[in-house]
Amino acid sequence: MKRSKINTAMRNADAFLKKHHFYLPPFGHWTPDEWKQKGPEVSEIATHHLGWDVTDFGRGDYDNYGLLLFTIRNGSAKNLEKARGKIYCEKLLLVGVNQGNPLHYHWVKTEDIINRGGGKLMIQIYNSTEDSKLADSDVTVSLDGVEHTFPAGYIVALSPGESITLTTGIYHHFWAEGEMVLCGEVSLVNDDYTDNCFLEQLERFSGVEEDEPPLYLLVGDYAQYYPHAK
Secondary structure (H helix, E strand, C coil): CEHHHHHHHHHHHHHHHHHCCCCCCHHHHCCHHHHHCCCHHHHHHHHCCCEEEEECCCCCCCCCECEEEEEEEECCHHHHHHCCCCCEEEEEEEECECCECCCEEECCCCEEEEEEEEEEEEEEEEEECCCCCECCCCEEEEECCEEEEECCCCEEEECCCCEEEECCCEEEEEEEEEEEEEEEEEEECCCCCCCEEECCCCCCCCCCECCCCCCCCEHHHHHHHCCCCC
């Protein structure tokens, strides 16, 4: 993706969040120059990949096939192993109208996906087979604590305030209808490098064409700008 496209997506996100009275933590608006001055006391942000994540999954068509995410808090695999400390994650996702993203499931992570405002969030769901294909079996999920069973490929429509719990092995992808959706995610520890199983081969993190300076850093930028990044 071009850095200019990423910056535009971030500016649009800022405006949309302001409209919905949702506020990012302070590090969400640190500039690259500010990151260069930060010490080891903020290393958790870089180590746990908190912050901005804008991707077109390598397709080069962000408006129609992409996603903007912001990880607010996150633990680590070590926390899970010890069952101590942060074993949870909270993310913000901005889902565009008819903006697609890939079918995927998670090996470890169970997550709640919440429509926190905007249009309707449409989520298509399937079970997975043992060889990670789409199953044709019914899918059982919880919608705000109420169990529902749907046929394979069913599209669940979530209005603002509604949520779905997606357990491990459930393929899903989503898009917005009517208006962009301010989407929340509350889950077990998130690891985008090892815990995503995509139905098709793609790039989880887009390469960046530096046609202008970064507005804010992506999680993949920390190693370049933050002197204490590992």
